[in-house]
Amino acid sequence: MTGTSARTDDKTLRILSTSDLAGIDISLTDVVDVVEQAYRTLADGRSANPRKLTVKPEDGHSVSYAMLGRDGVREVVAIKTSYKHGLDKSRDQQHYYTTLTVYDDVTGLPVAMMDCGRIGALRTPAVSALLARECAPPDSRSALVIGTGTQGRLALPFLLTTLPRLDRLMVHGTHPDGLAAVREQLHHHFPDRELEVVDDVRTAAAEADVVVATAGQHTRAAVESDDLKPGALSILVGHGIAPSTLQRADRVVATSAAQMKVTGTDMADDNGNFPAVDAEFPDVLADRATGRRSADERIFAYNSGLVVTDIALGHRFAQLAIEQGLGTRVSLWQ
Numbered sequence: 001m002t003g004t005s006a007r008t009d010d011k012t013l014r015i016l017s018t019s020d021l022a023g024i025d026i027s028l029t030d031v032v033d034v035v036e037q038a039y040r041t042l043a044d045g046r047s048a049n050p051r052k053l054t055v056k057p058e059d060g061h062s063v064s065y066a067m068l069g070r071d072g073v074r075e076v077v078a079i080k081t082s083y084k085h086g087l088d089k090s091r092d093q094q095h096y097y098t099t100l101t102v103y104d105d106v107t108g109l110p111v112a113m114m115d116c117g118r119i120g121a122l123r124t125p126a127v128s129a130l131l132a133r134e135c136a137p138p139d140s141r142s143a144l145v146i147g148t149g150t151q152g153r154l155a156l157p158f159l160l161t162t163l164p165r166l167d168r169l170m171v172h173g174t175h176p177d178g179l180a181a182v183r184e185q186l187h188h189h190f191p192d193r194e195l196e197v198v199d200d201v202r203t204a205a206a207e208a209d210v211v212v213a214t215a216g217q218h219t220r221a222a223v224e225s226d227d228l229k230p231g232a233l234s235i236l237v238g239h240g241i242a243p244s245t246l247q248r249a250d251r252v253v254a255t256s257a258a259q260m261k262v263t264g265t266d267m268a269d270d271n272g273n274f275p276a277v278d279a280e281f282p283d284v285l286a287d288r289a290t291g292r293r294s295a296d297e298r299i300f301a302y303n304s305g306l307v308v309t310d311i312a313l314g315h316r317f318a319q320l321a322i323e324q325g326l327g328t329r330v331s332l333w334q
Contacts, residue, residue: 148178
C-alpha cells in the first residue's frame with residue numbers, strides 16, 4: 001500500500017500526538033519487518049537517504065538534526081527534525097522534541113505530521129536486533145544492554161525477537177526507575193524470561209556475546225576492547241563502550257559510514273580519524289556485503305539510524321492511525 005491519504009484534494013494535515021500513537025498496537029515482529037524492508041529498499045537504490053544536517057552551539061548545550069528521505073516502496077517523502085536541549089544537564093532536566101512529516105509522493109498531498117518519539121523508541125532497537133541477527137557470533141546465548149533510557153528499555157525484547165535462543169539477559173544501569181522499566185518491558189513481551197542486573201559492567205561484558213550500548217553521555221560505563229570476549233558483537237547506539245571497541249575491532253559495520261563520522265565523533269582516535277567501515281548494513285541485509293566472516297572476530301556495529309527507517313515505520317503508524325480515526329485535522333495551508 002502506498003500513500004495513506006484518501007487520494008482526494010484534501011490538503012488538511014493530520015496531526016498525530018504522542019497519545020494518539022501510544023494507543024496504537026503494533027508487534028515487535030511487525031516493526032522489525034518494516035525496518036528491514038526499508039533497509040533492503042535503500043540497498044536496491046529505490047529509496048533516498050541523504051546525509052543528515054546538524055547544528056550544535058559551541059558550548060554543546062543542545063543539538064539539532066534535520067533529515068529528509070524518500071521511501072521508494074511506500075512512495076512517500078518525509079522530513080524528520082530532532083532537537084535536544086540540556087545536554088550539559090541530567091536526564092530529567094533535558095528537553096527533547098522530534099517530529100516526522102510525511103507526504104504522499106503519488107498524490108502530492110500531506111499524510112500526517114507526528115511525534116516521532118515512539119517511532120524512534122521502536123526503530124532503533126529493531127535495527128540493533130537486525131544487526132545482532134546478522135553479525136552476532138554463532139549460537140549466541142548472552143546479551144548485555146548498557147543503559148536504561150528510552151533505547152535501553154526495549155533492547156532486550158527486540159533482541160529476543162531476532163535471537164530467540166538468548167538465555168542470559170543482562171542490563172547495567174544506575175537509575176532504579178530505568179531498571180524497573182527494562183524489567184517491565186521484558187516481562188510484558190516475554191513473561192517467561194528473567195533479567196539479570198549487573199553492577200560490574202566490564203566483567204559482564206566479558207561474558208556477553210552481544211553488547212548493546214544505549215546509555216546517555218554522562219554514563220561512567222566504558223567497556224574497552226580488551227573486556228570483550230573473542231567473537232563478541234558490540235553495538236553502539238548511545239554511550240557505554242570506549243573508542244577502543246571501534247578502533248581495535250576486527251570488523252566494522254555501520255548503518256551509514258558517513259553518519260558515523262557526523263554523530264560518532266567521540267569514537268574517533270586522537271587525530272580525529274575512524275577506521276574504515278568494512279560493510280554498510282543495508283548492503284549486508286541485501287546480501288551485497290558480509291556481516292560476519294568468522295566466529296572469533298570481534299565486530300563493532302554503529303547504529304546511527306537512517307531516516308528511511310523512520311519514514312517506513314512512521315508511514316505504518318499513519319496507516320494504522322487513519323484506519324482507527326485517530327489524530328486532529330488542521331487546515332494549515334488554508
